[in-house]
Amino acid sequence: MTMKQKQTATVIFQQEIAPAIYDMWIGTSLAQNALPGQFLCVxxxxxxxxxxxxxxxxxVREDKAALRIVYRVAGQGTKEFSHYQAEDTIDIMGTLGxxxxxxxxxxxxxxxxxGGIGIPPMLQLAKALNAVTDRENIQVIVGYRDSLTFLQEDLVRYGQVYIATEDxxxxxxxxxxNVIEERGLKADLIYACGPMPMLCAIKRYAAQANIPAYISLEEHMACGVGACLGCVVKTRDMDHHSHVHNARICTEGPVFEAGEVEIGG
Amino acid sequence: MNTQTIIAGITFKNPVMTASGTFGSGMEYSEFVDLNQLGAVVTKGVANVPWPGNPTPRVAEVYGGMLNAIGLQNPGIDVFMERDIPFLKQYNTKIIVNVCGKTVEDYVEVVEKLGDEPAVSMLEINVSCPNVKEGAIAFGQKADALSHITKEVKKHAKQPIIMKLSPNVTDIGEMAKAAEAAGADALSLINTLTGMKIDIHRRKFAIANKTGGMSGPAIKPIAVRMVYQAAHAVQIPIIGMGGIATAEDAIEFILAGASAVSVGAMNFVNPYTTVEVVKGIEAYMEQYHVEKLADLIGAVEG
Structure with missing residues (x-):
């Protein structure tokens, strides 16, 4: 297990890549052990x-000295982050989950x-998957609100990209x-991150297709390290921490096999 | 320099502890801080059986603090004694177990099981969690109910007991006196202040439980005031807490009358807070030529 650390890191670069969507590179030693689907607390x-x-x-940058985050300005905290410029410091803890x-x-x-701001973790995942399966097996399906898409040009380097837009x-x-349906796409395995209705639909689809689906969940967090029990999700089996069918999203997750978690009622 | 503090005959190497519910059983934070450097680890509340806690969202941010309504999710005393106590025993720090329950019998069952565990130095009786409907706070908001639970627990406890008081009362001094008269060996305060936050865009409560307990630096002045009032009402020692982020904050509580202090919500913000507070207290004592910590307890003038 890698040691988690809270540190003051340095912003290398930041730009707005779609309305209220920011793309930031952070110079940090935490990049050394970062895995696709893990997260930082900022x-x-x-x-x-x-x-x-x-x-x-x-x-994760090739030299493992920098991490990229792509986030949406949703409130006061993310608004503050969006004002950071190159050379500014940024307080982060990681790598988590x-x-x-x-x-x-x-x-x-x-x-x-x-889906939406659930798209960013798919980039490092797509990169990593190229080491274990052929590029043509990697079907990246991303959904946006409208034509103001982001990360598309990065994703196409690591897989076949399909786009859906609400409008x-x-x-x-x-x-x-709808992309899967319209194109008649097939897979043996799903990885997903996005809004809850999307994850629920994927869980149903995966159950019908009898394939595993690894979904990344989010929840309001306080500690980020498994101590406060703020960010739990109901689980099918007894969780090993509290023995009550409540797993900690920050620690046992954020990625769960869809069948393990009770989502969407 | 002597940073030791004595509570109910037990000597703690320094006065810095962890506030229950913010530090688990130390396991998660042992990746960040050396638990050997803490005066004590106060565990998350443990009941006689596993409790699932409340629905999510359980936490929300408020100005200078946070609300939580975890609802005391815990694995129950049996798992706790098999897993958490052996973990904590590896360290040279005192263990204080926070005990919660829905009925007097629940509390007594946990207290009796912990009586067989000499590694546990003290028991902190949680009669002040605002986020569970039965038990807990029902015992902590009326002096006669507090007196009753204190007496019952005291009858069965092998270790000294700390009654953790709620700030959601009219007269903290009266509650402190009731606990002392019923046999409490020490008091800890404050637990969280009941609060509420509404998401105006969704027109929903920010926390599924509607209300949550407020903690964090924003509540510190209230906590310092209550520790001061309780310290003047009773003779038994007090463990002070509520928004402690720095050594300066901790020293305020000690000067107000606390024999020890706990770091709570700030563990979430800066996981190194506890150890920084230990070091900062030492630096303060050196700066002001204070030979022993005991000389600072209740030393506010005027």
Whole structure:
């Protein structure tokens, strides 16, 4: 197990890549052990906003000296982060959570499904999957609101990319499930991150198709390390921490096999 | 320099502890801090059986602090004694177990089981969690109920007991006196203040439980005031907590009358807080030529 650490790191670069979507590279030693699907806790400097913002790792630089995060400005904390510029410091803790099981895809045909701000972790995952399966097996299906897409040009380097937009301005009109339907795509395994209705639909689809689906969940967090029990999800089996069918998203997750978690009621 | 503090005859190497519920049983934070450097680890509340806790969202941020309504999710005393106590025993720090329950019998069952474990130095009786409907706070908001639970627990406890008081009362001094008269060996305060946050865009409560306990630096002045009032009401020692982020904060509590202090919500913000507070207290004592910590307890003038 790698040691978790809270540290003050340095912003290398930041830009807005779509409305309210920011793309930031951070120079940090935490990149050395970062896995696809893991996340960072990012701490605002404004002391009125104390709690960390959990943000998924989008990409790990080849030299393992920098991490990329792509996030949406959703409130005061992320608004503060969006003002950071190159050379500014940023307080982060990481690397947290379990990450996606990359080896499970060995030689298999997979879907990487991302919805909105759930798309970023799919980039590092797609990169990592190239080591265990052929590029043509990596089908990246991403859903956006409209034609103001992001990360598309990065994703196409590591897999076959299919797009859905809610307004139909680019790609399939609708959501990621509509892409599978319209194109008749097939896979042996799914990885997904996105809004809860999307994850619920993927869970149903995977159960019907009888294939595993590894979904990344989010929840409000306080500690980020498994101590506060703030970010739990109901589980099918007894959890090993509290023995009550409540797994900690920050620690046992954020990635769960869809059948293990009770989502969507 | 002597940073030791004595509570109910037990000597702690320094006055810095962890506030129950913010530090698990130390396992998660042992990756960040050397638990050997803490005066004590106060565990998350443990009941006689596993408790699932409340629905999510369980936490929300508020100005200078947070709300939580975890609802005391815990694995129950049996798993706790098999797993958490052996983990903590590896360290040279005192173990204080926070005990919760829905009925007097629940508390007594846990207290009796812990009586067989000499590694546990003290028991902290949680009668002040605002986030569970039965038990807990029902015992902590009326002086006669507090007196009753204190007496019952005291009858069965082998270790000294700390009654953890709620700030959600009219007169903290009266509650402190009731606990002392019923046999409490020490008091800890404050637990969280009941609060509420509404998401105006979704027109929903930020926390599924609707109300949550507020903690963090924003509540510190209230906590310092209550520790001061309780310290003037009773003779038994007090463990002070509520928004401690720095050694300076901790020293305020000690000057107000606390024999020890606990770091709570700030563990979430800076996992190194506890150890930084230990070092900062030492630096303060050196700066002001304070030979022993005991000289600072309740030393506020005027």
């Amino acid at each position: 701490y605002p400097k404004d002391r009125s906003t104390l709690l960390p913002r959990p943000i998924s790792i989008c990409e 379990n990450g996606f099981p990359v080896e499970a895809a060995a030689g298999k045909k997979v879907f990487l499904m991302g 139909g301005s680019t790609g399939t009109k609708g959501n990621v499930m």
